[in-house]
Amino acid sequence: MVGRDGRNRGGRLLPLAALLLATACEPRAATPPADTVATVKLGAGSFSATVRRTAHGIPHVLADDFASLGYGYGYAFAQDNLCELADVLVTVNAQRSRYFGPDATYPAPLGGDLVNLKSDFFYQSIVDAGTVDALLAKPAPLGPSQDARELVRGYAAGFNRYLRDTGVNALPDPRCRGAAWVRPITEHDLYLRYYQLSLFASSSFFLDALVDAKPPALLPDGSLPLPLPVPASLDRNVFPHSESMGLGSNAFGLGGQATRNGKGMVLANPHFPWEGSERFYQAHLTVPGKLNVSGVSLVGVPAILIGHNETLAWSHTVSTAYRFTPFELKLVPGSPTTYLFDGQLRQMTTQTVTVQAREADGSLSSRQHTFYRSHLGPMLEYPAGLMTWNGLTGYAFADANASNLRVLDTFFAMDRATNVEELRQAQATWQGIPWVNTLAADAQGRSYYADMGVVPHVTNAHLARCVLSPIPLLILQQAGLPVLDGSRSDCAWGTDADAVEPGILGPSRMPHLTRDDYVTNSNDSYWLPNPAQPLTGFPRILGEEKSVRSLRTRLGLKMVQGRLAGTDGLEGQRFTLEQLQTVMLNNRTYSGELLRDAAVSLCRRTPFVLMADGTFEDLRPACPVLAQWDLKGNLDSRGELLWRVFILNAVAVTGGPYLLPFNPEDPVNTPRVLNTLHPQVAQALGTAVRTLRERSIALDATTGSVQGKRKNGVFIPIHGCSHSEGCFNQISNRLLPDNTYEPVLGSSFIMAVSFTDAGPVAKSVLTYSQSSNPASPWYADQTVMFSQKQWVDLRYTEADIASDPALTVTQLQE
Incomplete structure (x- = not known):
C-alpha cells in the first residue's frame, strides 16, 4: 500500500x-x-x-x-x-x-x-x-x-x-x-x-552586554566608579559589521549592457556559517498563478531569501549601516538608576525574568535576572566599546529592529516581484530588511542595488547636534557609530513621512541605484556599487563615502570590468552564464596580484630577517615558493597558505603595508605597491615562515592538502582563500589540532542565473550540502561537487522537474 x-x-x-x-x-x-x-x-x-x-x-x-x-x-x-x-x-x-x-x-x-x-x-x-x-x-x-x-x-x-x-x-x-x-x-x-x-x-550582537548591565557597585572608598578614560583610538571590530559579525557576501547584478544576450544576470555568493542556525536550505516553491520562486531560505523561514523567479533574480550582502544607537545618559550623582531628560528626573524601570536551569543532579532550579531600562531602551554594559554604567553616565541601547516583525513579508513580497522596480516597491512598502543590501537583475536587462533596510533616523545634522562628549566623539570618529545624547528630546530619533513607522529612515533617504550595465557589492558601504555612478550624500549611519574599499570589493569590480573590456582571458566581451560561473570560482587572490612580486624581491634581498623577539628567521626557502605560486587559491595552488599567513600579518603593520595611498578618485586601484622598506613587512614574511614550520605545514603545501571539510570521516579538500587575501571565493577557517584548516564560514550558497527567451537558467551549489544529518544521502554530495568546481543544474520548469532521473514525489494531505 x-x-x-x-x-x-x-x-x-x-x-x-x-x-x-x-x-x-x-x-x-x-x-x-x-x-x-x-x-x-x-x-x-x-x-x-x-x-x-x-x-x-x-x-x-x-x-x-x-x-x-x-x-x-x-x-x-x-x-x-x-x-x-x-x-x-x-x-x-x-x-x-x-x-x-x-x-x-x-x-x-x-x-x-x-x-x-x-x-x-x-x-x-x-x-x-x-x-x-x-x-x-x-x-x-x-x-x-x-x-x-x-x-x-x-x-x-x-x-x-x-x-x-x-x-x-x-x-x-x-x-x-x-x-x-x-x-x-x-x-x-x-x-x-x-x-x-x-x-x-x-x-x-550585544546580548552579553545587555545581560551584564547592572547598577555600579560602590568602590571601597564609598564612591561610584568613573567613566573609562578615553584612549587615543578604538578598534571598530568591537561593533558589528561584516567582519566582526563573521558574515559577508559578494553579489553581482548584471544588466543587459553587461551580458551577451542583453538580459539580466545575477551572481549570488553569500558568506554564511557552514554549521548551525544560519545554514541555508534550498527549495523551489510554487502556487500556480501566485508564486514560482527558487533559491534558499534560512532555518525555519518559509520564504526564499536569495533566489530567482521567472523574471527576477536577487541576492544580498551584509550592509555597513548601523541598526541601533546607544544613548549616553546623564545620571543623578549618588543615584545611578535616575537620569536627566530635558531637565527632569526620570527613574529607570526594571524587568525581572525567571528561567529554569538543569543542575548537575538533573533537577531543575529557578534562576532570576533583572534588566534595567530607560525610556530610550535597556541599559548596556560594554567596556570593549568604552560604554560602562558608572557614577556619572550610563548607556541605553535603542534597536531599530526591535519592532521589526516585517522581515518575512518583505522577502515574501520580493519573491513575487517581477522586475527590479517591483522589488524596490516591495522593500519600500514593508521596510523589513534587517541588515543586508540587495542586488538584483531582471529579464528586461536592468540591474539594481539598494541598502533599503531598517536604520535609525539619525541624520548628519543629528550627529553635529547630539554627539558631543569625549567617548561618543571617539566612537563616531573610529567606528562611525552615533552614540547620542540621551538627556535631550531633540536628540531622539527623527522620522520620515514615507517610513513605515516612526524612528527609521524612509525609503527616499536610502541609497539605491538602477543601471543597464552592472552593480556589485562585497560588504563595503553603498558608495561604489558602480564606479561610474558613486552614491553620495547619505547619512553617515549608513556607512562611509570616499573611503578605502576592501580587496574583495576591488577584485569584484575588476572582474566585471575585465570581462566587459575583454581583458580577462575569456572569449569575447560581456558575460555568458558559463563565464559568470568561471569568474566566480577562479580563486584569484587579489593581494597576491598586487603585492607578490614585490614580496619576492624583498625575500630575495633579505635572506634573514630580525624578528620582534630578537631572533632571526631564514626567508630563503620562501622565495621560490612565492615566485612560483599561481596567485590563486585552487586545490593545487602551492604557496597560497604561505601568502595567507603573510598577508594577514602584513595588513596589520603600523601605518599599513602600502606605499601608494588610497585615492578616492581611483578607488578600485588604490592603495597599492608593497612598502618593502617597512621593517614589519619583512617580519610579517618571517612570521609566515615560522608559523607554517611550527604547524608542520610545508611552505609549498597545496591549499587542498591542508584546507578541507571532514564529513563522515572523509576529508573533502576545499578551494578558496581568506578575506585578508582579497579572495572572492572567501573561506574562513578554524585551525584543527592536526593543523588542517576546517571551513566554518564563507561561500555557502553560490548561484548564477541568466534570463533567456525561454525563461531563467540557473546553476548553483550549496557548499555544505542540503542536510545537516550525517545519515542523509544529501549530507556531503554538494560539498564534493563544490570541491570539484561542479554546479547543480537548477530545475525550474515542470518539464525539467519531471525529467529528473532522481525524481521522487510525496503527496501530503491533512
Whole structure:
C-alpha cells in the first residue's frame, strides 16, 4: 500500500514510475503541469501539497494555497534538518539552561560562544515583554500579512506532520533522536525565530552586554566608579559589521549592457556559517498563478531569501549601516538608576525574568535576572566599546529592529516581484530588511542595488547636534557609530513621512541605484556599487563615502570590468552564464596580484630577517615558493597558505603595508605597491615562515592538502582563500589540532542565473550540502561537487522537474 504521503509501508520514498501507478486515482497527478493544477477545496485547517525532490534532495513544493505551500515546505525541511530548527527554538524560547545546563555554551550565530544562562535571560525578557505578541496583533504592514500568516501556519503543521509520522525516538538524525527538547512547534515559535533574525546585527550582537548591565557597585572608598578614560583610538571590530559579525557576501547584478544576450544576470555568493542556525536550505516553491520562486531560505523561514523567479533574480550582502544607537545618559550623582531628560528626573524601570536551569543532579532550579531600562531602551554594559554604567553616565541601547516583525513579508513580497522596480516597491512598502543590501537583475536587462533596510533616523545634522562628549566623539570618529545624547528630546530619533513607522529612515533617504550595465557589492558601504555612478550624500549611519574599499570589493569590480573590456582571458566581451560561473570560482587572490612580486624581491634581498623577539628567521626557502605560486587559491595552488599567513600579518603593520595611498578618485586601484622598506613587512614574511614550520605545514603545501571539510570521516579538500587575501571565493577557517584548516564560514550558497527567451537558467551549489544529518544521502554530495568546481543544474520548469532521473514525489494531505 501507498500512503497519502507517497511512502510505502516501509517508509521508503517511491520512485516516480511506481508512484504514478499507485496514485493513478488520486485527484491530482504526481507531477502536474503548473497550468493544469486543479483547485482543491480545503476545509478549515486542511492542507494539501506535493513535494517533488530532484537530484541532491532539492524539494519542489507545489500547492494551491499558501498554507499548503508552507505545509509541504515545513515537512520537507524537517526531513533534512529537523534538529537544527528544534535547537533554534530551544534558544528563542529561553530553554537552553533547562535542557543543556546553565553554564554550557553554544555557538553564537555571528561567531564566538554564548553562555546558555545569559542567552535564556535575554530571550526570556522578549517573551515576558510580549514583544512578538504585540507585533502579531498589529495590522499589516507593521504586523504580518494574511498570506504570511497562512504560510507560517502551514509550515508549523508540516514540520509537526513529519515529527508525528516519524516519532521522536525514530528520527533519522542521531543528534536529536529521542531528545526531550524535540517537540511539536507552534506558529509563535516561528515568529520568535523571525524576530531573532531581525536582531542579529543589533541586540543579538550585544546580548552579553545587555545581560551584564547592572547598577555600579560602590568602590571601597564609598564612591561610584568613573567613566573609562578615553584612549587615543578604538578598534571598530568591537561593533558589528561584516567582519566582526563573521558574515559577508559578494553579489553581482548584471544588466543587459553587461551580458551577451542583453538580459539580466545575477551572481549570488553569500558568506554564511557552514554549521548551525544560519545554514541555508534550498527549495523551489510554487502556487500556480501566485508564486514560482527558487533559491534558499534560512532555518525555519518559509520564504526564499536569495533566489530567482521567472523574471527576477536577487541576492544580498551584509550592509555597513548601523541598526541601533546607544544613548549616553546623564545620571543623578549618588543615584545611578535616575537620569536627566530635558531637565527632569526620570527613574529607570526594571524587568525581572525567571528561567529554569538543569543542575548537575538533573533537577531543575529557578534562576532570576533583572534588566534595567530607560525610556530610550535597556541599559548596556560594554567596556570593549568604552560604554560602562558608572557614577556619572550610563548607556541605553535603542534597536531599530526591535519592532521589526516585517522581515518575512518583505522577502515574501520580493519573491513575487517581477522586475527590479517591483522589488524596490516591495522593500519600500514593508521596510523589513534587517541588515543586508540587495542586488538584483531582471529579464528586461536592468540591474539594481539598494541598502533599503531598517536604520535609525539619525541624520548628519543629528550627529553635529547630539554627539558631543569625549567617548561618543571617539566612537563616531573610529567606528562611525552615533552614540547620542540621551538627556535631550531633540536628540531622539527623527522620522520620515514615507517610513513605515516612526524612528527609521524612509525609503527616499536610502541609497539605491538602477543601471543597464552592472552593480556589485562585497560588504563595503553603498558608495561604489558602480564606479561610474558613486552614491553620495547619505547619512553617515549608513556607512562611509570616499573611503578605502576592501580587496574583495576591488577584485569584484575588476572582474566585471575585465570581462566587459575583454581583458580577462575569456572569449569575447560581456558575460555568458558559463563565464559568470568561471569568474566566480577562479580563486584569484587579489593581494597576491598586487603585492607578490614585490614580496619576492624583498625575500630575495633579505635572506634573514630580525624578528620582534630578537631572533632571526631564514626567508630563503620562501622565495621560490612565492615566485612560483599561481596567485590563486585552487586545490593545487602551492604557496597560497604561505601568502595567507603573510598577508594577514602584513595588513596589520603600523601605518599599513602600502606605499601608494588610497585615492578616492581611483578607488578600485588604490592603495597599492608593497612598502618593502617597512621593517614589519619583512617580519610579517618571517612570521609566515615560522608559523607554517611550527604547524608542520610545508611552505609549498597545496591549499587542498591542508584546507578541507571532514564529513563522515572523509576529508573533502576545499578551494578558496581568506578575506585578508582579497579572495572572492572567501573561506574562513578554524585551525584543527592536526593543523588542517576546517571551513566554518564563507561561500555557502553560490548561484548564477541568466534570463533567456525561454525563461531563467540557473546553476548553483550549496557548499555544505542540503542536510545537516550525517545519515542523509544529501549530507556531503554538494560539498564534493563544490570541491570539484561542479554546479547543480537548477530545475525550474515542470518539464525539467519531471525529467529528473532522481525524481521522487510525496503527496501530503491533512
